[in-house]
Amino acid sequence: MNIKSLLLGSAAALAAVSGAQAADAIVAAEPEPMEYVRVCDAFGTGYFYIPGTETCLKIGGYIRVDFNGGDVLGQDTFKFEEDPVTGEIVRTASGGGDSWGTRSRFNLRVSSATDTEYGALKTYAEINFDRDNNNGGGTSLAHGYIEFAGLLIGYTDSLFAGGYIGGGYAQNDYILVNYGDTARTQIRYTYGDTSNGFSFTAAVEDNTDANELNADEYIPNLVGGMGYSAGGFQAFLVGGYDSVVEEGAIKGRINATFGAFSAFVMAGWNTDGDTTNDYAQWNGDWAVWLGAQYQATEKLAIYADVNFMDGVSGNDAGDAEATVGLSYAVVPGFTISPEVSWVNNYSDIAGEEANDWGGKIRFQRSF
DSSP states (O other): OOHHHHHHHHHHHHHHHHHHHHHTOOOOOOOOOOOOOOBOOTTOTTOEEOTTSSOEEEEEEEEEEEEEEEGGGTOOOOEEEEOTTTOOEEEEOSSOOOOEEEEEEEEEEEEEEEEETTEEEEEEEEEEEEEETTTEEEEEEEEEEEEETTEEEEEEEOTTTTTTTOOOSSTTSOSSSOOOOOEEEEEEEEEEETTTTEEEEEEEEOOOOTTOTTOOOOSOEEEEEEEEEETTEEEEEEEEEETTTTEEEEEEEEEEEETTEEEEEEEEEESOTTSOOSSOOSSSSEEEEEEEEEEOSSSEEEEEEEEEESOBTTBSTTSEEEEEEEEEEEETTEEEEEEEEEETTTHHHHOTTOOSEEEEEEEEEEO
16 A cells, blocks of 8 residues: 555545534524513503513612600600609600601502503502611501502502692601501592593491400492592592591592692581591591692792691690602602691690691602
8 A cells, every 4th residue: 555545545434524523513593582671651651561561561669767755646745754653764755856767668560551451451569668766666568459441459548638629748748647548458449531530439448446446337338439630630539438437528639730730629528527437537627628739840849738627625735737848850760858847826725835846858769
């Protein structure tokens, strides 16, 4: 065998081996296409599609820190007295002090929405995680409900309060002159005709709370209302019936907006002024609430609420109160809001050393 034949044979062998290896080569699979989160703008800003579904989701909330001081905000209005039995000097909750307290809150809000052949199917949940005065607090469900085809089913503000007619401008929009501020598990239906501005709503609400746990009553509370809206003008009328005490209340409200200025007037009537119920949570036959807000600049809003009612326990204590404050947006999403509150003759309620004033400052980062 000569050198030429050897070279040709070697080349043929290498070619055969290379061909065999080429036939057995592993081809890498193409990567699966990634499904990126898509923006969902059908239900407003902040929504995105849950990957692999047609359901839109929105997550938000805030971190809030409050510093409260003064007697009328329910702080530790104590004074020191001699115990008549032991002779020791003890602290008693009988008014006076001007002490202060704090609250830190994490608020989480989750909304979902899906288009269906019958309209949007929505859910909303809001949870508060609180820490009061460093060593107290807890977790609470502020709202949790389903909305579909005009129905609302779940836990949220009563129609009689913020659920339909609304509250005040201030953080402390009431101290004693209560709006009938209740949250209830309920079934509600609302009809709104955008062509003429009218809306109608009705609800059955769970009447069980801490004061009525032993009530032998199977009938739920009943609430109904109607509203009208045209431009900067709104009017509402609501009525609620507490089936346990068999009494209720009626409340009417008018809102008006003129450029940077907005205001409201609201009045309520109790069917039995000698007792309170789920809806007339003020004292006496009637209560009146007034509020106004001025958007001074893009960042600064100034507001005030003034409230009146018959009185507390037949005297003039607590029959008028007022709160004045402002909200300043340092940057988008971060606001600072100081307030001052006043209740007339508060010492008649909380003790002779209690004063009529209180205040707070709130820092809030919303997202």
